[in-house]
Amino acid sequence: MTDKLRICFDEMVVYKDLKKSNFFSALSLPSFMRDWLLKKFQDDEGYFNSDEVAEFVRIYIPRKDDWIAIKNRVIIENERVKFLAKVSVDIDIKTGEVSFSLPDFGLASKDTIIENSVWDSCKEALVRGRETWGLIEIGYRPPDDYDMQFSRNKAKGANRGKIKLTDFKSFCPYTIDIDYYKDARREFSTSEWIDVLLGAVDYNASGYLGDEEKKLTMLTRLLPFVEKRLNLIELAPKGTGKSYLFGRVSRFGWLSSGGVMSRAKMFYDQSKRKEGLVSGNDFITLDEVQTISFTDVNEMRAALKGYLESGIYTVGNYEGTADAGIILCGNIKKETMDSNGYSNMFEELPNVFHESALVERFHGFIKGWNIPRMNDDLKISGWALNSEYFCSIMHELREDMSYRAIVDELIEVPDAADTRDTEAVKRIATAYLKLLYPNVREPSDIHSREFKRYCLDRARKMRDTIKYQLDLLDLEYRGKDLPIFSVRDDYDTQK
Template identity: 70%
Template sequence: MIDKLRECFDEMVVYKDLKKSNFFSALSLPSFLRDWLLKKFEDENGIFDIEEVSDFIQEYLPKKNDWISIKNRIIVENEHIKFLTKIAVDINVQNQEISFSLPDFGLMNKDTIIEPDVWYACKDELVRGKETWGVVELGYRNPSEDLRLPGRIKLISFTNFCPYTIDLDYYKDARAEFTTKEWFDVILGAIDYNADGYTDMHQKSAMLTRLLPFVEKRLNLIELAPKGTAKSYLFGRVSRFGWLSTGGVMSRAKMFYDMSKRSPGLVCGNDFIALDEVQTISFTDVDEMRAAMKGYMESGVFTVGNYEGAADSGIILLGNISEDNMDEYKSMFIELPSVFHESALIDRFHGFIKGWDIPRMHDDLKISGWALNSEYFCTILHLLRDDASYRAIVDQIVVVPDHADTRDTEAVKRITTAYLKLIFPHVRSVEDVDLREFQQYCLRPATKMRQIIKKQLGILDIEFKGKDVPAFSIRKNYNED
């Protein structure tokens, strides 16, 4: 299969050696950044010069505590400095001034400027999202003699982190060259896992379920798992499009909109917000947060004061669970924070991931071989979020029984659509769908994920007791009304 993978995806395949190599693990780089470096420096045999990569990292990937030194070089020494980082831009409504911030270094908009000629040269790259990864070149605009114009750090140039154009149609066509079982292995390699380390397809499928929020908008999931199953790694280190929040305090301002700063929160500009170690998270105002989450998770819209916003980020709860409570028929949500002890909020989570079906991390699960570039793969998943054709196919295939609960229907269809995008991205119409595989790998697991939520709702609230997910079926004749 490796030959097929390299033939089909060519430059988007890199050699990853996480089992033996300590070079990148010692640097604590996220997967997407590591694979970007591998793509840049590896030869056709997967070999790279460690010294060459080290020099690049030292020059272009500064640490946060290097920021004073960088400011000295820019402001005092009057140098132009280039490095790789996240950048966010803002346009002042009153004076049309364009500024930027560097979130990782604490550089704020009030201290920066993008002059018109630079803006017109790179605006197409910078307006695509809330934050953009790329190589920034910074200089300094001196203050005017009368100090009416303050000194500002200015953007000289910007080069996008992803310099190549991704062809979604090519990706879809290439998928058709692989069997379903082969494709499972391709996906696992893309997210840094060795497929041979899993005992069966059930374990592999459970692992891939974590990727569903990467590929489907506003997919809300709960995962409870034993310690050591690498929840934090997948949601926090693999994709640059998501956000992992670990413990601490979460407020409505941070999550949705900060009125004092007039700044949108985490749900804006991220594909998903994963609340890790959810048992340790506290909320500044439980009732306020619960109301905001219920509204947002239902419609994708939130209101804070006079501000109304919309976003596509999914909400993911990640928590640990003891072995004696790994039972969908018991009250598994009892240890969740009190904000989640309300059935109306839990009902808005589409599905549940049984984290105990995913093996604990061990060396044999670490990839050591050729695999899809994580940065490329996660960008593909990000782009597939906008493709509505898969939901149209699901709507044509899935038969909804009479009097089905609307939230159940939406949850099952949304999860099914995510599975379809992830496992069968090559299908372009209902005629392309293998109904047996669709049932096995999309509809059935989606229904099971929703069914666990329903069982927990029945334990939490007597109103839901005994209510199961409707028996969704597959339409054999697509011309039926």
């Protein structure tokens, strides 16, 4: 299959050697940045000069601790400095002034400026999202160089030095061709494609010893990567790679491990008039959820219920919308795990999640005990899809509504089915369809047996676990089983 993968995806394939080499682990780089470097430095045989890569990382991928040194070079030494960073842009409504921030280094927009000539040359790349990864170049504009053409604000303190953006190049140096990706999927069988997906997120398919259920459970973690506002709960044993997949693979998500979470950080900060995490990411993962504390449980619970239901949140007089999925990840005791989902698995979660009305708004449950503990045999060592390219594809697929239309056409909804159950099953099935069968453009492109096995049945099982837990949490849900969703009788099963 390696030859087929390299032929079909050409430059979007890199050689990953996580089993034998700890070179990139020592550099503490996320997967998307590692694969970006591999694509840049690797030859056709998969070899690269580690000294060259290390030197590039030293110069262009600074640590947070390097920020003072960078400011010294820019402000005191009057140098222009280039490095890779995540950039957020803001346009002041009152003045028309364009500024930027570097969230990873704590540089706020009030201390920056993007001058007109630079903005004209790079605005197409910078306006695509709330935050954009790229190769930036920054310089300094001293107070004496202040030019009133950039601001009509004559208030006290307006004439002050600012760090200026002098150049920007997008982190993604190629155009994402979604149609090509969809068409390339046709060259692979379902089992081959499952292995391709595992390699794209750094896992070695052969390490699962042919256990398809374990492979698919692992890939279930990717569903929020491809489907908007897909809300999941996963409980799993320690060491199964939850933090790695949600926190190190994609640049479009956010992982929060333990600590304190507030409504202001998650949704909207009234004092700063700043949108929270849900507005700038495809998914928010609350890892080690048992150890997370909330500044105000009732406030957070109310905000979560509204957002999980509709994607709308209200804080004070501010109403916002977002598309980020919410994922809860926690560890599970062996005795609870051995019950295979037939005991109260949520009893150790924070109190905020002990309310049935909130739990019901999570679409599905991932049985993380079906995922093996991480070991060297599960680490990729071979040719695989570039993680940066793959996650960019997943990000783009979130916007494709055609898959949901296909799912609506294929699934038979029983009479009087609960609306939340129907939406949960359809949303999960849609995510599976995007992930496993991106080539499907119309219902007849997928066999009914495959759709049922890999999309519908798995969606039903994920929702059914939520239903069972609701039964344990609240007497109101007793005896309310999941409706029997099925593939429509008039579907062309001979396709």
